[in-house]
Amino acid sequence: MERNPMGRQLAIMRQSLFDQGYLDEQFIQLEELQDDANPNFVEEVVTLYYRDSARLILNIEQALERKPFDFNKLDDYMHQFKGSSSSIGAKKVKAESTLFREYCKSGNGEGCTRTFQQLKKEYATLRKKLEAYFQMARQAGPMETACRPK
Amino acid sequence: MNSSSGKGSMSTASSSAAWKAGDAVPEQFPAGLRVLVVDDDQTCLMILEKMLRTCLYEVTKCNRAEIALSMLRENKNGFDIVISDVHMPDMDGFKLLEHIGLEMDLPVIMMSADDGKHVVMKGVTHGACDYLIKPVRMEALKNIWQHVVRKWKDEWKDFEQSGSVEEGDRQQKQSEDADYSSSANEGNWKSSKKRKDDEDEAEERDDTSTLKKPRVVWSVELHQQFVAAVNQLGIDKAVPKKILELMNVPGLTRENVASHLQKYRLYLKRLSGVSQHQSNPNNSFISPEEAAFGPLSSLNGLDLQTLAATGQLPAQSLATLQAAGLGRSTAKSSIPMPLVDQRNIFSFENPKLRFGEGQQQHMNNNKQINLFHGIPTTMEPKQLASLHHTAQSIGNINMQVTSHGAQSFQNNSLLMPMAQPQSRGQVLNNSTVGHAPTLPSSMGQPILSNGVAVNVSPRNGIPENIRAPGYNPVSQTSSILNFPMNTASELPGNSFTLGSTPGISGLTSKGAFQEDVNSEMKGLGEFLSSYDTFNDLNQHKPQNWEIQYVGMTYDASQHSNSLQDNLDLMQSVLVQQGFSSGQVNGQNRSAAVVRKAMFSAGDSTEHVNAQNVNQHLNSLVENTIRVKSERVADASAANLFPNHFGQEDLMSALLKQEGILPAENEFDFDGYSMDDIQE
Numbered sequence: 001m002e003r004n005p006m007g008r009q010l011a012i013m014r015q016s017l018f019d020q021g022y023l024d025e026q027f028i029q030l031e032e033l034q035d036d037a038n039p040n041f042v043e044e045v046v047t048l049y050y051r052d053s054a055r056l057i058l059n060i061e062q063a064l065e066r067k068p069f070d071f072n073k074l075d076d077y078m079h080q081f082k083g084s085s086s087s088i089g090a091k092k093v094k095a096e097s098t099l100f101r102e103y104c105k106s107g108n109g110e111g112c113t114r115t116f117q118q119l120k121k122e123y124a125t126l127r128k129k130l131e132a133y134f135q136m137a138r139q140a141g142p143m144e145t146a147c148r149p150k
Numbered sequence: 151m152n153s154s155s156g157k158g159s160m161s162t163a164s165s166s167a168a169w170k171a172g173d174a175v176p177e178q179f180p181a182g183l184r185v186l187v188v189d190d191d192q193t194c195l196m197i198l199e200k201m202l203r204t205c206l207y208e209v210t211k212c213n214r215a216e217i218a219l220s221m222l223r224e225n226k227n228g229f230d231i232v233i234s235d236v237h238m239p240d241m242d243g244f245k246l247l248e249h250i251g252l253e254m255d256l257p258v259i260m261m262s263a264d265d266g267k268h269v270v271m272k273g274v275t276h277g278a279c280d281y282l283i284k285p286v287r288m289e290a291l292k293n294i295w296q297h298v299v300r301k302w303k304d305e306w307k308d309f310e311q312s313g314s315v316e317e318g319d320r321q322q323k324q325s326e327d328a329d330y331s332s333s334a335n336e337g338n339w340k341s342s343k344k345r346k347d348d349e350d351e352a353e354e355r356d357d358t359s360t361l362k363k364p365r366v367v368w369s370v371e372l373h374q375q376f377v378a379a380v381n382q383l384g385i386d387k388a389v390p391k392k393i394l395e396l397m398n399v400p401g402l403t404r405e406n407v408a409s410h411l412q413k414y415r416l417y418l419k420r421l422s423g424v425s426q427h428q429s430n431p432n433n434s435f436i437s438p439e440e441a442a443f444g445p446l447s448s449l450n451g452l453d454l455q456t457l458a459a460t461g462q463l464p465a466q467s468l469a470t471l472q473a474a475g476l477g478r479s480t481a482k483s484s485i486p487m488p489l490v491d492q493r494n495i496f497s498f499e500n501p502k503l504r505f506g507e508g509q510q511q512h513m514n515n516n517k518q519i520n521l522f523h524g525i526p527t528t529m530e531p532k533q534l535a536s537l538h539h540t541a542q543s544i545g546n547i548n549m550q551v552t553s554h555g556a557q558s559f560q561n562n563s564l565l566m567p568m569a570q571p572q573s574r575g576q577v578l579n580n581s582t583v584g585h586a587p588t589l590p591s592s593m594g595q596p597i598l599s600n601g602v603a604v605n606v607s608p609r610n611g612i613p614e615n616i617r618a619p620g621y622n623p624v625s626q627t628s629s630i631l632n633f634p635m636n637t638a639s640e641l642p643g644n645s646f647t648l649g650s651t652p653g654i655s656g657l658t659s660k661g662a663f664q665e666d667v668n669s670e671m672k673g674l675g676e677f678l679s680s681y682d683t684f685n686d687l688n689q690h691k692p693q694n695w696e697i698q699y700v701g702m703t704y705d706a707s708q709h710s711n712s713l714q715d716n717l718d719l720m721q722s723v724l725v726q727q728g729f730s731s732g733q734v735n736g737q738n739r740s741a742a743v744v745r746k747a748m749f750s751a752g753d754s755t756e757h758v759n760a761q762n763v764n765q766h767l768n769s770l771v772e773n774t775i776r777v778k779s780e781r782v783a784d785a786s787a788a789n790l791f792p793n794h795f796g797q798e799d800l801m802s803a804l805l806k807q808e809g810i811l812p813a814e815n816e817f818d819f820d821g822y823s824m825d826d827i828q829e
Contacts, residue, residue, distance in 0.1 A: 026285045033200045041200060049193040079237060080191060083263035086285040087194045
């Protein structure tokens with residue numbers, strides 16, 4: 001991969017996603033599942049995640065507009081969202097989800113709202129970064145599955 | 151591989167691909183495990199599916215609990231294990247867990263992003279066999295097969311234990327077999343089988359093996375403790391009470407020990423009988439090869455012993471058979487006895503688990519099948535080939551199983567071997583289970599071939615698929631079986647080996663085979679119904695065979711001679727069926743049995759020779775099937791194998807000798823005289 005400048009760039013990009021805490025080990029699990037039979041597995045999963053979780057984000061948003069907050073419901077939504085996010089290795093998003101649930105459990109509406117805003121930001125940021133990453137990966141060529149950090 | 155959420159079918163293709171002849175034994179068993187994964191989260195579902203596929207499991211994904219439940223209900227034997235999320239919109243995961251536990255008694259793994267102690271506890275109390283925290287890693291999924299095996303063991307054990315207490319009225323034979331608890335179990339099995347026909351499987355299961363009932367699982371460690379205690383006391387002086395004291399295992403009852411001791415004694419007898427030929431109890435796989443013949447003889451001997459032990463076979467018959475077998479074992483087929491034994495051990499477990507009550511039925515079926523093997527059939531060479539292949543896989547599987555100690559697999563293997571030796575053509579049947587029709591119809595004992603296969607596949611739950619000539623289920627199982635067979639058995643590529651495998655496949659396909667056979671015998675309504683039952687059982691697990699072995703294999707598992715044990719069991723079963731014990735024998739035996747059967751059947755014994763074994767097996771299988779069809783008409787509905795089913799000469803010989811007539815339509819062939827077998 002190093003022979004390929006694109007490859008190298010891709011590797012750097014990838015590494016920084018980990019270093020900056022956007023992705024965690026679980027993402028590596030996905031990468032390991034990628035093979036010749038499913039050469040774009042990771043991208044497919046991430047795409048599916050964003051599509052599927054959009055629904056949950058919407059539900060939470062709507063629930064946060066109803067006062068008083070139904071913390072149980074909110075917690076429930078977030079639980080699902082968290083599970084989904086953690087399965088693709090979205091580290092920061094997952095952290096925000098956990099925080100949100102804490103606030104739900106303690107009935108802290110303000111905390112929930114605040115956290116949710118933060119969560120959406122992280123959610124959007126990650127999406128952009130991954131989109132760029134996948135695009136680079138496609139350009140870099142098929143051998144561009146970056147080596148995983150040990 | 152399985153399609154997503156739509157069906158729970160088992161695609162053989164994917165699984166078959168996973169099983170390749172020659173694969174390391176240990177690798178085979180988990181491969182092809184049929185997993186149903188339920189999660190409303192599409193992302194997780196996709197990831198899990200890919201992970202499970204990478205583990206070589208057969209995956210069906212489902213995002214609705216209700217759909218999953220209906221899939222499970224429609225196809226009771228279609229899955230080996232279920233993985234379910236806790237939080238789902240349409241149904242609580244724990245509720246689904248309860249339903250599955252009650253209705254299908256499948257192992258269920260819960261998963262959730264929630265790792266709170268309280269939730270995990272809930273999983274435990276609701277009966278989940280494991281709890282995974284999301285995000286789930288591949289490593290966590292790799293070993294889920296252990297839960298399947300564990301459950302099989304539990305069921306088997308449970309079955310065995312409760313067998314004696316259930317359906318006492320049905321066990322007329324039991325009185326004859328009073329001396330042998332195993333036979334009692336068998337009787338129970340039979341009864342169970344019958345019951346299964348009538349009742350919901352779950353009910354039966356619940357009767358004898360409710361989920362909540364504590365089970366005694368004779369794990370390797372426990373068995374070792376047992377063996378140590380017995381050795382310390384001296385085999386002659388070892389009485390259950392003392393053994394129990396020495397073992398000092400809380401929760402273990404004297405009855406548990408007693409029944410286990412019985413099996414162990416049988417196992418030892420077999421060993422001594424076999425030792426002359428080959429004595430690698432532990433390397434059964436290897437040795438059989440060398441002593442291709444030996445194993446056979448051993449098998450016969452073993453089986454006979456087993457049979458005798460179980461009261462199914464009079465002691466003298468056993469000796470006779472053994473002698474006959476020995477005399478006959480011309481076939482070098484490297485009966486993978488050891489393999490068989492080992493496999494059988496597991497097979498036992500499997501069938502038990504799967505069938506629960508149904509096991510009894512299976513037993514019957516098995517028996518029939520076994521008989522089938524014995525009957526020389528005119529399997530076509532190609533069938534043989536297929537069986538061969540299957541046997542191979544089965545063999546492998548067996549091997550694997552053995553190595554894992556994951557028993558259920560092994561059982562299957564055993565079956566296979568059995569199938570092989572016996573059915574010249576039959577063996578192939580395993581693989582050809584799919585071809586069920588081709589299986590020796592005359593034998594009507596497709597069991598053998600099927601039996602083998604049956605055991606083979608925990609995966610085989612494919613009985614349904616069996617219908618198709620493509621016999622998917624069988625292939626699945628078969629492949630598994632074949633593997634062990636082939637690999638394990640360094641068996642000299644004897645046809646037996648092949649035969650075994652095929653046989654095994656056949657066995658696995660027990661369900662399949664049966665189905666196939668059934669289809670063949672359309673006319674034989676009764677027969678078919680019995681088959682269906684059988685298939686049903688098979689579906690659960692190919693372990694149908696296992697049931698037979700239950701008693702035997704169990705012991706065997708502990709010892710490398712499991713194969714032999716299995717074979718013995720198989721023989722027992724077969725014998726029960728009315729087939730010459732030779733037929734029944736597991737692989738090793740199978741060969742011998744087959745030979746015998748062949749002889750009995752009038753087939754040329756020469757076929758038995760390794761090379762020809764396969765072919766013969768095929769023919770055997772075919773004959774068996776044929777016989778079956780002929781007989782089926784006679785058979786009572788309940789009996790898969792009519793008493794008078796099977797090779798006439800064999801059966802009558804057996805029956806005459808022993809003067810035992812099946813009390814019921816089911817295979818209550820307790821007293822088959824083996825004398826005739828030796829032709």
